[in-house]
Amino acid sequence: MLELHSFHRIWCLAKFELIRMFLTKRGGIAIAAFATAWLFIFYYAISTAQELVSSDIFVTIAYQIFSGASMRELLSWPVPELSVFWVVAVYSFPIFSLIAASDQTCADRSRGTLRFIALRATRSEILFGRFLGQVLILSVLIACTLIATVLMASYRDASLFFVGLIKSLDIFKSILIAVMPFIALMAFFNSFIRSARLAIIVSFLFFGLIPIGIAFIEYKLGMSIYLTYLIPGVQLSDVINQKNVFLSGYYIPLAQVCGYLLVGNIIMKRSSL
Amino acid sequence: MSSLIQVTGLNKFFGEKQALNNVDFEIEKGAPVALVGPNGAGKTTLFSVLCGYIQPSSGSVEIFGARPGSKATFGRLAALPQDAQLDPRFSIAHQLSFYGQLQGFNKKKSKFEVERTLDLVGLSDALNEKPDALSHGMRKRVTIAQALMGTPDIVMLDEATSGLDPLHAREVRQLVASLASEVTFILSSHDLNELERLCQQVLYLDKGILQRHKTLANDIDYSYFTLRMEKQESGLIEGLKSMKQVVDVVNSQDREYLISVQKNGGKTPLDIQILQMCHQQKWSYRQLINGKTLENQLF
Numbered sequence: 001m002l003e004l005h006s007f008h009r010i011w012c013l014a015k016f017e018l019i020r021m022f023l024t025k026r027g028g029i030a031i032a033a034f035a036t037a038w039l040f041i042f043y044y045a046i047s048t049a050q051e052l053v054s055s056d057i058f059v060t061i062a063y064q065i066f067s068g069a070s071m072r073e074l075l076s077w078p079v080p081e082l083s084v085f086w087v088v089a090v091y092s093f094p095i096f097s098l099i100a101a102s103d104q105t106c107a108d109r110s111r112g113t114l115r116f117i118a119l120r121a122t123r124s125e126i127l128f129g130r131f132l133g134q135v136l137i138l139s140v141l142i143a144c145t146l147i148a149t150v151l152m153a154s155y156r157d158a159s160l161f162f163v164g165l166i167k168s169l170d171i172f173k174s175i176l177i178a179v180m181p182f183i184a185l186m187a188f189f190n191s192f193i194r195s196a197r198l199a200i201i202v203s204f205l206f207f208g209l210i211p212i213g214i215a216f217i218e219y220k221l222g223m224s225i226y227l228t229y230l231i232p233g234v235q236l237s238d239v240i241n242q243k244n245v246f247l248s249g250y251y252i253p254l255a256q257v258c259g260y261l262l263v264g265n266i267i268m269k270r271s272s273l
Numbered sequence: 274m275s276s277l278i279q280v281t282g283l284n285k286f287f288g289e290k291q292a293l294n295n296v297d298f299e300i301e302k303g304a305p306v307a308l309v310g311p312n313g314a315g316k317t318t319l320f321s322v323l324c325g326y327i328q329p330s331s332g333s334v335e336i337f338g339a340r341p342g343s344k345a346t347f348g349r350l351a352a353l354p355q356d357a358q359l360d361p362r363f364s365i366a367h368q369l370s371f372y373g374q375l376q377g378f379n380k381k382k383s384k385f386e387v388e389r390t391l392d393l394v395g396l397s398d399a400l401n402e403k404p405d406a407l408s409h410g411m412r413k414r415v416t417i418a419q420a421l422m423g424t425p426d427i428v429m430l431d432e433a434t435s436g437l438d439p440l441h442a443r444e445v446r447q448l449v450a451s452l453a454s455e456v457t458f459i460l461s462s463h464d465l466n467e468l469e470r471l472c473q474q475v476l477y478l479d480k481g482i483l484q485r486h487k488t489l490a491n492d493i494d495y496s497y498f499t500l501r502m503e504k505q506e507s508g509l510i511e512g513l514k515s516m517k518q519v520v521d522v523v524n525s526q527d528r529e530y531l532i533s534v535q536k537n538g539g540k541t542p543l544d545i546q547i548l549q550m551c552h553q554q555k556w557s558y559r560q561l562i563n564g565k566t567l568e569n570q571l572f
Contacts, residue, residue, distance in 0.1 A: 005344070005377060012374050024362045112357030115326055116419055120347050120375035273326040 009121045010129040017133025021100075022140075030100065038145055041088055046149055049080040050156070062087065079164040081153040082171060089145065089175050094233050097138050097179040098203050101186040103196035104130040105268075110194045114273050123268045131187045131261060138179050139172075146172055174249060178239060181232035181256035188264035192271060207231070232256055276301050277427055277457055278323065283332035285318055285481075292318040294481040296332070302426070304473035305449060305458035309465065309571065315481040316461045317355050320431050323459075324352050336427070348376045351425035353416050355432050359404045365391070365415050366400045369422065376423050390418035393448055395441070410437045417445060421452070428452075429459045434467060446471060469567040477571055485571070497565045498532040498544060499525070503557035512550055518543045525569055528559075 021027040045052060052058045053075055062074065077083045105126065108114040117126060150164040185206070189199045214227040228234050235252040278300040285293040292315045300306055308316050321327045322334055325342020339345035359368050366387050373383030391397050394414040404412055413436055420428050430449075434442040449458050449471055462468055468475070477485040502509065505528055513522045513532055520533040534543050541549075544561055551558045 008377070009375050012371065016371055019367075020362065026362060108360070111360070112354060113360050115324070115352075115354040115357045116359070116372060116416075117375065118326065118342060119324065119350065119352060120372055122342070122344060270328060272321075272328075 006122070006125055009125045010132060013117075013121065013126060013129025014133035014136055017130060018136055018140075020133075021137045034096065034141060038148075042148065042152065045084050045088065046081050046152055049084040049153075053080040053083050058084075077167065079150070079153045079160050079167060081149050081156075082164060082167055085146065085149045086171055089142070089171070090178060090236060090239065093138065093142060093175050093179050094182045094236070096141075097134070097182045098186060099200060100137065101134040101183040102190075102199045102203070104134060104187050104190040106190055106194055106196045106199060109190075109273060112273075118273055124265050127187060127191065127261065127265050127268050130190075131183060134183045134186075135176070135180060138183065139176055142172055142175050142179075174239060177249065177253050178233070178236060181253045181260065184257040184260035184264070185232050188260040188267075191264040191267040207233075230256070230259075232260075277337060279333075279335045280323075281333045283319075283322065283334060284330045285315075285322060285327070286330045292481050293322070293329075296478075296481075296483045298476055298483060300457065300459070300474070302457050305453055305460055305471045306474040306476060307468035307472035307567075308459060308461040308476045308478065309463075309468060309567075310478035310484075313480075314478040316478055317431060318481075319478065320352070320354070320429055320459075320461060323429060324350070324354065326354070348423050349426045350429070351420040351422070351427070352429040353413075353420045353431055353433055357416065358412065359415065359419075361403060361405045364401050364403055365396075365407075369415075369419055372419055373422055378423070386422045387418075390421045391415070393421060394418045395444060410441055413437060414441065414445070417448075425456060427457050427459065429461075431461045432463075433460065434462060434464065442467075465566070465568045465571070475567065475571075496534055496536060498534060498547065499560075499562040499564070499566050499569065500530045500532060500547060500558060501560040501562070502528045502530070503559055504528060506554070506556045508554070509556065512554065513547065516543065516546055516550075518546075529566075531565065531569055 022031065059075075074083050074086070077086075105114060108117070114126070121129070146168040150161065150168050153164050154161040185203065186199060189202055193199045193202060210231055211228065214225075214230075217227065218224055229252060232253070235249075239249055276299045278298075280296055280298050283293050283296040284291065294315075296315075296319065308319065310316050318327070322329050323336065323341055325340070325346070334341055336346050336350055341350075359365070363371075366384075369387040369390070370380070370383040373386045374380065378386060388397065388400070391400060394417050396411060396414055396418065399407060399411060399415065404415070407415065413433070417430065417433060420430065433449075434445050437445065446467060449460070452458070453471070458471075460468060460472060475485065476483060500513075509530065510522045510524065513519050513530065518535045520535055522533075523531045525531040532547075544563075547561060548558070550556075
């Protein structure tokens with residue numbers, strides 16, 4: 001019974017995040033900025049996908065990012081619009097998720113609003129509820145951009161609708177799992193940082209300095225200690241190249257999500273409100 | 274009677290500074306409890322520990338037999354934390370309804386609770402306003418409303434009337450008095466008159482140490498009277514001292530006199546004698562209190 005109440009509270013907290021993003025003025029501005037950026041991507045890249053995937057420039061760039069085998073796989077996708085979407089989305093959504101999920105508890109903590117909530121929900125529920133809310137927000141945004149891509153492809157060739165829809169489900173799942181560690185990382189930072197801006201700065205420092213630190217430690221030890229698996233997105237190139245599908249596509253990101261949420265939960269429980 | 278709150282050997286350190294020092298007390302269901310003390314005495318720290326906002330450094334704190342901030346306290350312990358503000362992006366109704374749903378109410382019940390509690394604090398009209406559109410005092414009353422949602426057993430109000438105009442401060446006091454039979458209030462305030470009027474128990478903190486934990490209702494010290502005058506009267510002290518039962522008179526503060534008396538003195542009760550003297554001398558008195566005021570008891 002208690003567990004049921006916990007789920008209810010987590011769901012309430014997640015729903016509130018959705019409302020904060022989609023039904024408030026500040027959330028509306030963020031959505032407008034997101035839509036504008038994607039409008040450019042749709043107009044300049046996805047709408048011309050058919051010509052783009054066969055152009056030398058795209059092939060050259062894509063070969064630099066992907067391996068030869070993945071490149072052939074990518075170019076063989078029946079819906080070229082989704083090929084271009086995949087290339088753009090697999091890196092842009094994780095970066096966007098860092099910014100979108102930067103304020104999970106920071107503002108509420110510094111304003112004191114979290115004190116009202118903490119009388120009605122445990123700190124773990126607050127952490128998981130806010131995380132779930134951000135995952136749902138990103139799900140909606142990924143789904144919207146994917147649907148728009150499929151509709152654009154269908155507008156060009158109506159027979160691509162069902163093929164595109166089925167392929168887009170696979171892309172949706174892959175991108176969503178790819179962004180989850182980034183949201184979890186921000187949940188972890190939010191467990192002890194009191195400003196969203198500072199959380200973004202710390203996350204950029206994290207991605208800039210941690211790999212250097214790990215490389216230095218490994219150089220000193222003269223062996224690989226696999227600390228790079230702590231960094232969200234470390235598996236993204238494997239995801240794109242479809243290498244180690246289960247390890248890179250599921251195990252690493254989901255283990256990172258669990259790790260960051262667990263550590264965030266421990267810090268959140270001990271922190272002052 | 275089982276205790277609502279039990280605190281044993283509570284210590285809280287902020288770095289080197291000890292904010293709470295070996296605090297022990299127990300609060301049972303009943304009349305409002307006052308938490309008093311000078312600035313920096315540890316009142317807000319104690320509130321924060323009881324609400325589960327901060328962890329104690331050592332000692333034991335139990336609310337309804339459970340740890341502060343645990344699920345057992347949800348909906349049963351409510352609080353107005355000092356300086357906590359609502360989210361400026363959402364309407365009052367939306368936020369309070371969200372809190373209601375977290376407490377386990379469905380949407381309809383939440384809406385009802387929001388309307389009921391805002392009505393209690395006289396803010397029915399502010400239902401759809403955002404917090405930034407309200408004055409400081411109105412925002413305070415909204416946060417009092419959130420503390421009254423549902424049927425809490427304990428409501429902790431930290432400086433509930435500070436920043437409120439006299440009319441609304443009085444309304445909040447009346448609200449506390451009217452709900453005191455159903456809810457155990459714990460009030461922190463610098464206004465001792467307010468606490469004296471509302472509370473039966475007093476926790477006096479100073480420098481993190483619980484100096485006194487006393488019950489006011491059954492503890493009127495009949496060996497004292499406190500007399501408050503309209504103005505300073507020459508000859509009053511001498512007049513009082515000339516009465517047979519009066520042991521001593523101290524001018525405790527401006528226009529206030531603390532009179533020590535001998536029990537079982539003359540035929541006419543001493544309070545009647547004092548009032549008769551004021552009447553004969555044409556001295557206007559403001560108040561004659563049985564025992565010491567809370568202020569005189571504490572300081």
